[in-house]
Amino acid sequence: MGNFSELDMYLFGQATHYDIYKKLGAHPQIRRNKKGICFAVYAPHAEKVFVIGEFNEWNETKHEMERLEPEEAGIYELFIPGLGTGSLYKYLIITPDGRKLYKADPYANFAEVRPGTASRITDIEHFKWTDDVWMKKRASHGTMDHQPMSIYEVHPGSWMRHPGEDGDGGFYTYRELAKSLCSYVKKMGYTHIELMGISEYPFDGSWGYQVTGYYAPTSRYGKPEDFAWLVNYFHKNNIGVILDWVPAHFPKDAHGLAEFDGQALYEYADPRMGEHPDWGTKIFNYGNNQVKNFLIGSALMWIEHYHIDGLRVDAVASMLYLDYGKDAGQWIPNKYGENKNLEAIEFFKHINTLITGRNPGTVMIAEESTAWPMVTGPAPEGGLNFSFKWNMGWMHDFLDYMKLDPYFRKNNHNKMTFAMSYNNSEKYILVLSHDEVVHLKCSMINKMPGTGEDKFSNLKVGYAFMMGHPGKKLLFMGQEFAQLHEWSEKTELEWYLLDNPSHKSMQTFVKELLHIYKKYPAMYELDHEWNGFEWINANDADRSIFSFIRKSKDGKNCLLFVCNFTPVARDDYRVGVPVNKSYRLIFHSDDEKFQAEGTKRPLSYKAVKSECDGRDYSISYPLPGYGVAIFRFSY
Known part of the structure; x- marks a missing residue:
């Protein structure tokens, strides 16, 4: 046999x-x-x-x-x-x-x-893992619901390159990348990296989203054992590693999966089921057990063999909807006459339950852009059992608001508050991903209104609001220091910008926010629960100011956020507070850390009996234009 x-x-x-x-x-x-x-x-x-x-x-x-x-x-x-x-x-x-x-x-x-x-031909069975401490800690979490997750999304081939070379010789190897990237991520305060384009793929311009090798780390950066070394290195430095994984479609390259043995095998035979007209790719046949096993085996290999901590599943909506990206006549309804792909639904329930059940502490993350219900809901109750879902709705509203001239923000105030009306319906990750800084969408800094320092001030208050808002976090590489140009996979990030004080200040600002996020459980413990967040004032549209509280389970070291989205200073700003105590200022945007002519602020602010925002007590704080202030207090 x-x-x-x-x-x-x-x-x-x-x-x-x-x-x-x-x-x-x-x-x-x-x-x-x-x-x-x-x-x-x-x-x-x-x-x-x-x-x-x-x-x-x-x-x-x-x-x-x-x-x-x-x-x-x-x-x-x-x-x-x-x-x-x-x-x-x-x-x-x-x-x-x-x-x-x-x-x-x-x-x-x-x-x-x-x-x-x-x-x-290779042998991947002989790598000596030394990340036991990380793996035991990961398993002890059970889930990441109440743990911090601030993710740095990275394209390995363009994060940093060797100088003076434009071709493949410029790539960092997996081992070089591990050392440089890990050092940077630790310094910045991220808890995880998410790597794009690790599964082998033929065309650089696809960024790794048209895969031909579902069981192979790309050879662009070295051998499989080098990739294992990278994961091991990050784990020993207490950083998690998430991979993009693409079970939605695959390219038609002659050497790949398309019509593998002369006819449809990995794909649906009927092109109305088996092809994406817009993408020019094939759709996996989720009704074929051997094909499902191919995908399940790939996911398990990354998680169990390479110790990966989670998979971000790309293009989930395209799998769930039979008519995704298709006109009438280009798709076939299911047996109920609906546009749901019943086979893909069962596939998700199976794989998500299997992965997280066999590997406690790992995550399955859905990049799902529609209002499909219960993406992160339990499978027995009809959910897809993902660990988290990218909050694309929040992202679109946030960017729409941030692009506006501050004068017009008062008429769009609800774009920044709406996400809280559905926050508890799923377990969310707030994302500003690579997709938002390509294809003529501009870099994050160039989405901002105004000129010069106004752009930086706008982006800073936006990042602070994002960090305080419930949900895990993801930021694409380069946006932490306000890269000027759109991202390109062909060149490294614009690291030279850090010689400019404005860009250096942005990086320091984001770094401080990330370290606060990790330090205070109020920032992540109750992300998806009603008692983890409370608006102080969600309705101050005329001044475009938002104030809210993030709470911890034990009521200690809770955080009060105040964010001003206009250039108008409010020297006598008063904000309602929940308890008659002192409020300690732990972060403010005009700190000397962030600008040469910074301002020193008192660290303690005692509540006084003065009604504000519907509360008996309040504190007064001189809030500058585009100002952010974060206060710590306990109930």
């Missing part, structure tokens, strides 16, 4: 073979006391399959694979004695009508550096 047993075939056919990546693909093995490589591939429609590669000079007939019994299982296998790791290879698939297809291994753990498209 070989490496792939009858039990393997059964589990694969049920979509429950959770370590399928150890069976399919190319793996070192010993048979009859001989070391070699065992190849196994799923190609049920193929007439014949051959392994071709550097080791046989790409001979198309030398190494024919055996179709295992039962034949309907569609598994081909071949053990080649004496063969070691390192060689490039592909599968030559002969279709029943005589066509020859040269395919990369869908389960390969390593690939040739693009523009090459071959797979590379």
Whole structure:
């Protein structure tokens, strides 16, 4: 029978073979006391399959694979004695009508550096992990609901590059990136990084969202063990690692999954189900158990083999809706005549429950842009069981408001308060992601109204409001120091801007906010619960000022935020407070830390019996234009 047993075939056919990546693909093995490589591939429609590669000079007939019994299982296998790791290879698939297809291994753990498209034999089982402390702590959380999550979204190829080189030689390797990026992230105060474009992909311009290698860290930055080293390094420095993961679609590249064995296999056969007209990509067949197992196995490999702490699932809406991006006649309703993809719904319930159930403390994050109900709700109650959902509604309202001239903000005040009306319906992450700073959308700083320092002041108060608002946080790289140009995957970030005091001040401002976020449980403990947040004044539209409280479980070290979204100073600003106590100023935007001509403020503000904002007690504070003040107090 070989490496792939009858039990393997059964589990694969049920979509429950959770370590399928150890069976399919190319793996070192010993048979009859001989070391070699065992190849196994799923190609049920193929007439014949051959392994071709550097080791046989790409001979198309030398190494024919055996179709295992039962034949309907569609598994081909071949053990080649004496063969070691390192060689490039592909599968030559002969279709029943005589066509020859040269395919990369869908389960390969390593690939040739693009523009090459071959797979590379490797052994990923020998890395020595030393992140036990992190892994035990992660498991002890159970969920991340009450833990801090401030995520730095990073594209590895353009965060930083070696000087003087524009091509591939300029990339940081995984190990170089680990050291430089980890040092920066720790200094800034982020709790997690989220890496784009780690699963192997052929085209740089896709940023990693058109994947051909779901089981392979991209070879652009090094070997699989180098990627494992990166994850291990971050964990030893107490930083979590989240990956973008793309089960929504895949490209039509000839070496990839499209019509893998001569006809639709990984995709739906009917193009009305199996193709995205707008994206020019194929849609996975979520009704095929072997395809579901392919995706589930990929997710489990990243989480369990590479110790990844969570997956941000891209384009969830495109999976849930059969008519997503399609006109009438381009899609097929489900059996109830609706536009819901029932198979994708069940897939999400299965995989999300499985991942977080087997790996406590890990997260599954939905990039879902519609009002689909209960994305983070429990599966038994009809939810999809994601850990968190990107709050795209908040993001759009926030950016719409921030782009406005301050004079017109009073007429759009509700854009900044509306998200709290549905905050408890899901478990949210507030995001300002790469999608908001590409395709002529401008960088964050250039979305802001005004000129010069007004732009920086606007963005600072916006970031402070975001940090105080309930929900975990995500900020794309470069926006923490106000990168001027839109992001491009072709060049590194504009680090030279940090020589400019305004950009350096922005970075310091964000850094201070991130460290406050991590320090005070009030900022994250009760993100998704009604008793974790309270408006002091949500209706001060004429002055465009927002004041609110973030609460901790024990009522200690709660935080009062005041944010002024106009350039008008309020020297006699008074804000209502919940208790008759002293309020300690822990952060203010005109601090000397942030500007050369900063202002020293008293640190303590005693409440007085003076009605304001519907409360008996209040404090007075000189609030500057675009001013932010954060006060600490206890009930």
